[in-house]
Amino acid sequence: MSDQGMKSRPTYAPLAPDPSGRHHLLVVEAAEVPAEALAEGVVPSAFEVWTVARRSAVPSAPAMEEAPGSVAIFRSVTHLFSALEERLARETMGLRLYAAGAEPFLWDVWGRAEKAGLSRQETAFAEVGPKARRIYCVHCRTVTEGVTTSIFTCPGCGASLFVRDHFSRRLAAFMGVQVDAEVPGEVPEAEELYA
Amino acid sequence: MTAAQPFNVRVREIVELAPSLKRFSFEPVHGGVFPTPPAGGHVLLTLRDGARVMKNAYSLVSPPSERSRYDIIVRLVAQSRGGSSHLHRKVAPGDVLEMANPVSLFPLISTAKKHLLIGGGIGITPMLSFLPELKARGARFELHQLATLEEVPVFERLLAPYAAGEEIRVHGGGRAAFDLAGLLARQPLGTHVYVCGPHSLMEAVASTAAALGWPKTKVHKESFGGDITGLPFRAVLRKSGIEVEVGESQSLLEAIEAAGVEAPCLCRGGACGQCATPLVEGEAEHRDDFLSAEEKAAGTLIMTCVSRARGPRIVIDL
């Protein structure tokens, strides 16, 4: 019982440069490209890489070489996103955009990519880092951090919640919906999903 | 799917735009208005010349908001398949013709950030139906029309109503003078390209775009049938239990229809895929823009509207 069919949700897989693309830009939510984000045999230098160091020492305007193998370091995700928006606005057809990070980061990248007119075929995403979810109970509005199972009990109202794949960007959380709304007490086994 | 229930239309006006180009305006026979056509839509006309029945698809060039008339532009080609020369030579104002509802196989993509239109020759026709729609939507677009030197003024006149402040250019210098790669390379993200014209132009756009990293999903082609002539051959229609002789200047689809067999079709130009028919025996000479290279190599399907047999005989599952 998992609604993976969500249209707006990116799919995740280890990254490899798409040979049909002309430029390859990889944005990462970490200081380095995590090895597990790349497919076997793929090296980070195949991409132009943007990373986030989360340090104030990073120069405020990263050197932009816009070539494979070049690395630009940003001081925050916000900083990276504003540069990404500016870059996408002046990019030409042929760009492939790749992202590696936790799910909310990937969603934010996809949102900006879609706004710039990129399609699924021109983007690829690798989910790395903690997969535990932040859940918003649609019934009592309690937010629970670090949920790793498909079904859990809401600490706010005690309902058995099914964790949907629907991520609210506004709340930066996944939606939890009561599973036994129709037949109270009929709660399927919880599966460990997002460890 | 075959085209929708046909209805009768009256020829209201015929305007000669150039020696080989005529615009035909149609109105509903019983008054009233036509259904709102989709942008980039086209209609199927059934033309009867004695016992001969021809069905041709034409893009609507009147604005989709115009429902009192449907306009098409027809080029008279030297080795005409019959339909176009019939329209040019035999059809007069007041005549009643059979038309099937407009369908669009070439829709504008609503999520596009920009629309790049490339027309070659008479391939201008679907572009003419796109322009008012793009203007009405306030969409960003750019149009490049390729023409012979003599026809540059004709196309400029047709495009003039839309040209104010827009990137519309008519190129008369032939393909060599037209920097296709440069044009495709400088398009912003989210651009969709639409090309209509001779097969070679559409191939050039598709392959240049692919080489520059355009995804296939942002390249849209509408073919104009091109050359359907070739050596005669015999086609065995297995399900119908008959054999038809396909003449030199006739398409397989036309031969099938002439034999009274209902065959699926829509665009009649090798673009929509409706006429795909299983090929049981024999080899096809593929001339369509629908099947992929792999499907063509597999040789299990034939597009009856444009493709022919490579040998003297084929067997199809129809």
Ligand code: FES
């Ligand atoms: S009728 Fe459209 S491809 Fe043949």
